[in-house]
Amino acid sequence: MNNIEVKNVSKKYDGFLLDKISFDVPAGAIVGLIGENGAGKTTTIKAILNIIKADGTVKIFNKDVKQNEKEIKQNLGVVLDDSFLSTYLTPKYINSVMKEFYNDWNEDKYYELLKQFGLPKDKLIKDFSSGMQMKLKIATAISHSPKLLILDEPTSGLDPVVRSEILDIFRKYIEEDETRSILLSSHITTDLEHISDYIVFIDKGKIILNVPTWELLEDYGVVKCSQEEFSKIKKEDYVSYKKEKYQYEVLTSDKNKIKKKYNISSIDKPSIEDIMLFYIRGER
Amino acid sequence: MIKGLLKKDLYNLASYKTTLIIVVLFCSIAIIGTDAIYWGSVIIGIIVGMISLSTFSYDEISKSNKYILTLPVTRKEIVLEKYVLAIGATILGGLLGFIVTLLVGNIMNYFRPDNLIDINIETLLATSVGGMFGISLIQSIQIPSIFKWGAEKGRIQMFIVLFVLVIIGAGAGFLLKQSGLSVDMKKLESILNNFGLVALILLSGLMYFISYKISYKIYKNKEE
Amino acid sequence: MNIIITNSNEQPIFEQIENAIKEAIFTGEVKEGEMLPSVRSLANDLKISFLTVKRAYDGLEKAGFIKTVQGKGSYILPKNLDLIKEEKLKEIQDYIEKIYEISKISNISKEEVAELFKMIFEEEL
Numbered sequence: 001m002n003n004i005e006v007k008n009v010s011k012k013y014d015g016f017l018l019d020k021i022s023f024d025v026p027a028g029a030i031v032g033l034i035g036e037n038g039a040g041k042t043t044t045i046k047a048i049l050n051i052i053k054a055d056g057t058v059k060i061f062n063k064d065v066k067q068n069e070k071e072i073k074q075n076l077g078v079v080l081d082d083s084f085l086s087t088y089l090t091p092k093y094i095n096s097v098m099k100e101f102y103n104d105w106n107e108d109k110y111y112e113l114l115k116q117f118g119l120p121k122d123k124l125i126k127d128f129s130s131g132m133q134m135k136l137k138i139a140t141a142i143s144h145s146p147k148l149l150i151l152d153e154p155t156s157g158l159d160p161v162v163r164s165e166i167l168d169i170f171r172k173y174i175e176e177d178e179t180r181s182i183l184l185s186s187h188i189t190t191d192l193e194h195i196s197d198y199i200v201f202i203d204k205g206k207i208i209l210n211v212p213t214w215e216l217l218e219d220y221g222v223v224k225c226s227q228e229e230f231s232k233i234k235k236e237d238y239v240s241y242k243k244e245k246y247q248y249e250v251l252t253s254d255k256n257k258i259k260k261k262y263n264i265s266s267i268d269k270p271s272i273e274d275i276m277l278f279y280i281r282g283e284r
Numbered sequence: 285m286i287k288g289l290l291k292k293d294l295y296n297l298a299s300y301k302t303t304l305i306i307v308v309l310f311c312s313i314a315i316i317g318t319d320a321i322y323w324g325s326v327i328i329g330i331i332v333g334m335i336s337l338s339t340f341s342y343d344e345i346s347k348s349n350k351y352i353l354t355l356p357v358t359r360k361e362i363v364l365e366k367y368v369l370a371i372g373a374t375i376l377g378g379l380l381g382f383i384v385t386l387l388v389g390n391i392m393n394y395f396r397p398d399n400l401i402d403i404n405i406e407t408l409l410a411t412s413v414g415g416m417f418g419i420s421l422i423q424s425i426q427i428p429s430i431f432k433w434g435a436e437k438g439r440i441q442m443f444i445v446l447f448v449l450v451i452i453g454a455g456a457g458f459l460l461k462q463s464g465l466s467v468d469m470k471k472l473e474s475i476l477n478n479f480g481l482v483a484l485i486l487l488s489g490l491m492y493f494i495s496y497k498i499s500y501k502i503y504k505n506k507e508e
Numbered sequence: 509m510n511i512i513i514t515n516s517n518e519q520p521i522f523e524q525i526e527n528a529i530k531e532a533i534f535t536g537e538v539k540e541g542e543m544l545p546s547v548r549s550l551a552n553d554l555k556i557s558f559l560t561v562k563r564a565y566d567g568l569e570k571a572g573f574i575k576t577v578q579g580k581g582s583y584i585l586p587k588n589l590d591l592i593k594e595e596k597l598k599e600i601q602d603y604i605e606k607i608y609e610i611s612k613i614s615n616i617s618k619e620e621v622a623e624l625f626k627m628i629f630e631e632e633l
Contacts, residue, residue: 028548028558029558030557046350046507046508049353049354050353051350051353051354051507051508052507052508053505053507069356069358070356070357070358071356073354073355073356074356076354078351078354080350080351080354082347082350083346083347083348083349083350083351084346084347084348084351085292085346085348085351085352086292086295086296086342086343086346086348087345087346088295088296088299088342088345088346089292089295089296093291093295096291096295097288097291097292097295098288099288100285100287100288100291101285101288101355101356101357102356150354171552171555172552174548174552175546175548175549175552178546178548194555194556195555196557197557197558197559198559212557212559213557213559214521214522214556214557214559214560214563217521218520218521218522269515
């Protein structure tokens with residue numbers, strides 16, 4: 001069962017093309033959308049939410065978003081990096097407004113979350129710190145117990161303590177009901193290392209990688225070697241390489257294979273960020 | 285759903301409470317001071333009516349439009365809500381202007397029996413409705429232009445449109461005068477008083493309707 | 509139950525989890541029929557992907573240590589027989605070592621002890 005199915009979604013802007021993007025968000029999974037700024041993460045999310053008109057199909061809960069928008073959005077919680085209901089309201093007013101939108105809005109849960117996050121009820125949102133604003137957005141997004149959370153850059157610009165608090169909120173949300181899913185975009189890949197089950201990597205409007213996170217963390221490896229050693233490694237055995245001043249760095253997606261085949265003793269464990277950089281900047 | 289959007293806008297406007305009180309007080313004093321009491325009702329009406337449009341600016345500053353599109357509301361409802369708010373504000377402004385003028389005038393007459401202000405209910409009603417018609421005209425032009433160009437840019441475009449309208453109006457008046465046709469003001473007023481008010485209200489309704497259709501067409505395909 | 513996973517370890521994380529749970533079963537820290545934490549909750553507690561935990565659980569199920577019931581969770585299976593035999597043999601060995609010690613101290617010969625052994629086993633027949 002998939003909570004989101006994206007098929008061949010394309011969108012053209014001046015100087016940018018989102019090129020036939022396809023991926024799924026399975027029930028119970030946390031999917032991380034990574035990529036550089038301007039790679040197409042936000043455009044993808046906007047297309048999924050039908051905020052922009054894109055070609056291709058997006059299904060949420062097995063229904064076409066364009067046809068069943070209102071019904072689907074009743075079960076959706078959304079957090080956008082730069083947009084919220086109004087910054088001239090207080091959290092108390094947000095409650096009063098949101099209960100008009102969602103049939104399942106749970107006032108008690110909302111106030112419980114505010115308390116848990118240490119947010120005041122009667123302060124204007126525009127006077128909140130960015131961490132507090134993000135926590136409020138998340139509290140607002142989960143107070144109607146949606147089946148699916150879609151978050152655009154929920155941790156950007158926040159300090160490490162707040163970021164880890166926010167990740168814990170997500171973990172708890174998905175543990176409450178394991179048919180729920182989260183799709184989140186971030187350019188802070190370390191956050192995704194600790195929370196995502198799948199990584200979808202977008203670069204220049206194209207998906208270049210869509211794999212379980214453990215595969216990136218356990219099967220990928222970086223070999224550091226001399227030019228002579230590098231020349232022996234066959235093209236099909238590595239993803240890309242970088243020529244540094246004193247050494248070659250080679251990214252492989254199957255470190256055990258390369259270890260045995262070329263009798264290499266030490267292989268570095270790359271972070272997701274390292275892998276991302278190899279894909280973007282590395283040569284083949 | 286519209287109720288939710290209305291609530292959001294009304295909460296946003298809550299900060300105008302003091303402004304509104306000051307305006308009413310100011311107009312009240314103006315009414316006392318001058319003989320042109322009927323302008324009081326028009327000014328109050330226009331200000332209340334225009335305040336409703338500032339909700340667009342609030343949305344723009346908070347960048348709410350994108351977020352609102354993620355909520356379970358249709359684009360149609362989003363557009364409709366702005367018209368409900370605008371029409372509501374126009375009616376409220378008209379009523380408020382009418383009542384405040386009437387009240388202040390009568391109170392002053394009670395305290396200053398030697399300097400009576402002549403309050404003609406019919407004329408007051410006509411000016412109030414006339415004022416409301418004016419606001420509805422402005423709103424009907426301004427709302428689609430805001431949907432098209434945004435609250436900040438839309439305002440400039442609106443002034444251009446308004447300016448063009450004034451030029452056309454003045455040109456038409458000039459031509460009318462040049463052509464030697466005389467307009468009987470008395471007759472015009474009596475016509476206005478007999479069916480004019482109903483006609484004006486109907487015309488306002490029609491303008492809002494057309495304006496709404498245009499706004500929806502613009503917003504349906506807008507990307508945030 | 510302790511599950512300690514390290515990133516610096518060459519061993520993949522799913523294997524580290526498998527081993528930790530196996531150890532808990534051997535030492536009797538978790539007992540037959542006991543439920544393991546759900547895949548998601550263990551993943552959350554370890555701050556790793558649920559797919560990694562699932563892989564570990566699948567491995568344990570294949571090896572016959574646990575059983576996973578759809579929608580219910582995973583529970584510990586009875587320890588397998590070979591394993592039990594091995595464990596019991598070790599227990600016996602411990603006792604025999606004690607016997608050896610005693611006989612050595614009190615200067616009782618190997619033959620005498622064997623005689624005792626024989627007697628006990630034959631009595632049974």
